[in-house]
Amino acid sequence: MSWISNNFQPNGAGLWQQNGFDADTAAFGASSIGTLPGMTGAGDGYQPPWWGSSAAGASAASAGSTNGMLGQIVSLLQQLVGSIGGGSTVSGNGSAGTPAAYAPLPQGTATFANATLSSTGDPHLALTGTEQNANGTTSQINDHYDNMAAQRDLLSTNDFGDAFRVSTTATTPNANGVTYNATATATMDRGRSSVTMGPGGAVSVTSNGNALNLAAGGSVTLAGGEVVSESSSGAVSIAEQNAGGEALTTTFTYNGSGVDVNATASGGVTLGGSLVRHAVSAAGAS
Numbered sequence: 001m002s003w004i005s006n007n008f009q010p011n012g013a014g015l016w017q018q019n020g021f022d023a024d025t026a027a028f029g030a031s032s033i034g035t036l037p038g039m040t041g042a043g044d045g046y047q048p049p050w051w052g053s054s055a056a057g058a059s060a061a062s063a064g065s066t067n068g069m070l071g072q073i074v075s076l077l078q079q080l081v082g083s084i085g086g087g088s089t090v091s092g093n094g095s096a097g098t099p100a101a102y103a104p105l106p107q108g109t110a111t112f113a114n115a116t117l118s119s120t121g122d123p124h125l126a127l128t129g130t131e132q133n134a135n136g137t138t139s140q141i142n143d144h145y146d147n148m149a150a151q152r153d154l155l156s157t158n159d160f161g162d163a164f165r166v167s168t169t170a171t172t173p174n175a176n177g178v179t180y181n182a183t184a185t186a187t188m189d190r191g192r193s194s195v196t197m198g199p200g201g202a203v204s205v206t207s208n209g210n211a212l213n214l215a216a217g218g219s220v221t222l223a224g225g226e227v228v229s230e231s232s233s234g235a236v237s238i239a240e241q242n243a244g245g246e247a248l249t250t251t252f253t254y255n256g257s258g259v260d261v262n263a264t265a266s267g268g269v270t271l272g273g274s275l276v277r278h279a280v281s282a283a284g285a286s
Helices: 060-085 274-285
Strands: 110-120 124-132 138-146 151-157 164-170 181-188 193-197 203-207 210-212 219-221 227-230 236-241 247-254 259-271
Touching: 110 138, 110 151, 110 274, 124 274, 138 274, 151 259, 151 274, 164 259, 181 247, 181 259, 193 236, 193 247
Parallel strands: none
Antiparallel strands: 110 124, 110 259, 124 138, 151 164, 164 181, 181 193, 193 203, 203 210, 219 227, 227 236, 236 247, 247 259
């Protein structure tokens, strides 16, 4: 999809919305103000005059005129988008032209002097570390829980200017209902770069939409400056740091049944995602 908007944001369901117009399908986003004549989809019931009447019994001639005008508009928009974006394909969690990463949600974020985060085994999730409170004090976090579902936003941060996000998918439950992380994906550079580990420990890396080769014992630097390295045992790490002394290293390791995710943060990194939201909620309830 090719979105054109002067005000767009994630809606929590993997879409950019609010006054967003998809030039590929000629449809408005989740907060739509209407749909094309003959197309299905829920809007909020409002259609501006240039879009054509939505009243029952509108004449076929009027609808044809409207469609003709819209076709010209859409054609011009597609040419404009193509000239700007080049029609690049995003690998990782997204599809062609669809943003694969989003800024962390504003609620449930926390800043850490140091933190260790993980989703391992079947899987067991944990966050331990020292949280920096707004009043200058610190709190010790020690949160452990189980969740065998896929995580669209397991861990995320904006502190490195690239909308870093880790997401996981789940395997099919076994006879005991147990799942593992089938895949783990880190998206960066607003979705233009990604690192994925899947079944058997297979790894794929893209930088600005281009596939890169990563060999055991080697490393590559992505377009946004992130350094991706693979150990001799096949574990893959993504390292980020900034001029303020903040650092985050995230590692994917295949455990024989699924993908383990481990991350360490230091230097005052502000983190979001389900691991952080659960820890913040648990600390507030204690």
